[in-house]
Amino acid sequence: DTGVSQNPRHKITKRGQNVTFRCDPISEHNRLYWYRQTLGQGPEFLTYFQNEAQLEKSRLLSDRFSAERPKGSFSTLEIQRTEQGDSAMYLCASSLVPYEQYFGPGTRLTVT
């Protein structure tokens, strides 16, 4: 399978705990994106990497969120001190052409 993979697929955590998600992009894609999607809405942009450089970060992203792509390959998204409002589907996408993104299946986070 050469598509974008995300782990875990589901995560249930208690409020106040930290969580980390992983995204493995398509191998030759140098661009990687993170989005958040709540029920009934389109994906909301969180951040964007080109190779290992984080080039864009949404102003909506609080300081509790951090993303890394240490070697320009896989990426991690960490949420510290989770809140119930963080419950959502977290989507990762990668691309070679700037705007044609290939999405992973997402990680569904539930904060109780």
Place this chain on the structure above:
Amino acid sequence: TQLLEQSPQFLSIQEGENLTVYCNSSSVFSSLQWYRQEPGEGPVLLVTVVTGGEVKKLKRLTFQFGDARKDSSLHITAAQPGDTGLYLCTPHDNYGQNFVFGPGTRLSVLP
């Protein structure tokens, strides 16, 4: 700030019917992508339109980019239950650096 709208928000039709969904922006954009998303999965890229007035066909799906490059439509002929999903549009500027998705049209095709 770019305003991006999709209509209708929800659409429920019978198998075999035709339908059109729309994507409208307050700004001119250089290209636009349509995606379809099934429940519990990530969006899947359907098409990219680049030229104003462009029409692209993908089997029973016809995509049109408005002449003014501020709007786009997706027409489905003889809809099938497999077409059920959330249809999303996302426009981009000349640098391909716009990450805004529309709210989507949720389509349900009943057998």
